[in-house]
Amino acid sequence: MSSAILFTAPPLPTPSINRSTLSFTAAASSASNFPPTPDKLAILLDKSNSIHHLLQIHAALLRHGLHQHHILNFKLQRSYSSQGRLDYSLALFNRTRNPNIFFYTSIINAHALHGLSQEALFIYTQMLYEGVQPNEFTFSSILKSCSLEHGKMLHSQVIKLGFDSDLYVQTGLVDVYARGGDVGSARLVFERMPEKSLVSLTTMLTCYAKHGELKEARLLFDGMVKKDVVCWNVMIDGYAQHGMPNEALVLFRRMLAAKARPNEITILAVLSACGQLGALESGRWLHSYVDNNGIRVNVRLATALIDMYSKCGSLEDARLVFDKIYDKDVVAWNSMIIGYALHGFSHDAIELFNEMCRMGLRPTDITFIGVLGACGHAGLVEKGWSFFNAMRDEYEIEPKIEHYGCMVNLLGRGGRLEEAYELVKNMKVEPDPILWGALLGACRLHGNLELGEKIAEYLVSHNLANSGTYILLSNMYAAKGNWEEVARIRTLMKDSGVRKEPGCSSIEVNNRVHEFLAGDLKHPKTEEIYRMLEEMNGWLKAHGYTPQTEIVLHDIGDEQKEQSLEVHSEKLALAYGLISTQPGTPIKIVKNLRVCSDCHAATKLISKITSRKIVMRDRNRFHHFVNGSCSCGDYW
DNA sequence: AGATTTACTA
Structure with missing residues (x-):
């Protein structure tokens, strides 16, 4: 931010003559209103709701020598800002001699509201340099747009100048610490507040919610006597954004009930x-x-x-x-493209991408997540490469780790493991466990133990291994029948203290979402569910189905392994779906992890046996099971 | 004569 940019004022507006201008001028210069007094102009300013009116008044100020009138300029500036014309606002500010604290505060606030925090801070320092003392209003405006570091400096100024007992300033401080991620300090300021407004309570609530401290948030929320739509929103969104x-x-239903x-x-x-x-x-x-x-x-x-x-x-x-x-903006296009990709309609996703470009919209990094994902689901390796290259060369978007992840999935599916490995080794960003996991998953799919071991070893020795690393590696050894290695991995995993993220499947019936963990007994209809499960196993056995016991990572007997597979969360949700929905209707299940291969195979068969369409969404994509086969073509 | 705070879509 240089002063040259800030204080090079754009040319002052030149009012143009048009219909509204004429009538307005006529009104302003009618006998009783002429010459316009500052009072009357102030009233006109407050009533103005179009940029034309503002320009007219501005012209009147200049014509009648009122262009240094502080209050009128202040009001005019505020109106320009509220019309989104920060440029006029700033021009006016820069042409006003010795702006006072009102004007400074207002122009700072306008910049802060438009997200121009650098500029707001610059004006603030300029103000101090000019010897104008900030007050509580200034602080609550400037605090909106500063970093944690600047916030701390401002906090000390607040104390020094004695504004630390002001409710608005305190709220602003809580907000600064909250945005800067310093939850402890936010709480400290908050708890010292002798009086807490609805807004300050909501600010603290936002702080907890944003940082995933949903228990604290809920405690505060439940204690709030008065609740407005904002605090409901914060609490609901907090849950939505943090995996709950x-x-x-x-909570939304309770909001309606309230x-x-x-x-x-x-x-x-x-x-x-x-x-x-x-x-x-x-x-x-x-x-x-x-x-x-x-x-x-x-x-x-x-x-x-x-x-x-x-x-x-x-x-x-x-x-x-x-x-x-x-x-339609690019975000709307993106979500539709991603929607198609998610369902495996890769060609529709790509077609939509082309259409979007034809409309003259510029794809973003998210757009490429969509099309690269689409290529991945359809195995379109060359197409994927061309998108990946176009992204950098044509659209000047530097690929992020997620894009590399898409490429690894895509190349992995096509069996081009070395190519994928090379890509990962040569990328400018640091690979993360998710990316390694994708590569490892590809190794498992193609039985490439050599590369898989290399990667897994690297991950384990660098403390980057997660539960998925161990599970994938173990599955690879299991597939080769190397049971000693399977046992070794199991011990390694136990020793590392890494725990598997629990699989959870859910199904919506009658407007309520029912969630199941593996072996779950908490559902009120547990007995019926397990009876159904037994029936399902009977069907599967009758169709010659063999459970994939080798994927079970626990050190237990084969029979117990079968049992542990039988109560996977996917199967519990499926069983509940079968007993609680009408025959012939589709069953929709959502799983938080990737669907397990045993459940995938079993579900295919059950879709055939029951003649029901089963739609399963896992962490990665949709699986449409119809009459014994799945839309993913058994690759996922 | 004049002002300041909370929630936000891939």
């Missing part, structure tokens, strides 16, 4: 939760709630709907929403 989507949904009125932001958060859960019924209900309650479906809301529908398995509905957006 069901809690978000449950007669609080959701707004667009509430809906965005809850749609995200529905998407994560695959809760299509709830998502549809929300969509109709939006339509029935006068909430405008703008491009953001529409995008959230697309995301929800595609994650809930209804690409058709996603497309309907997409087609209705008249001002």
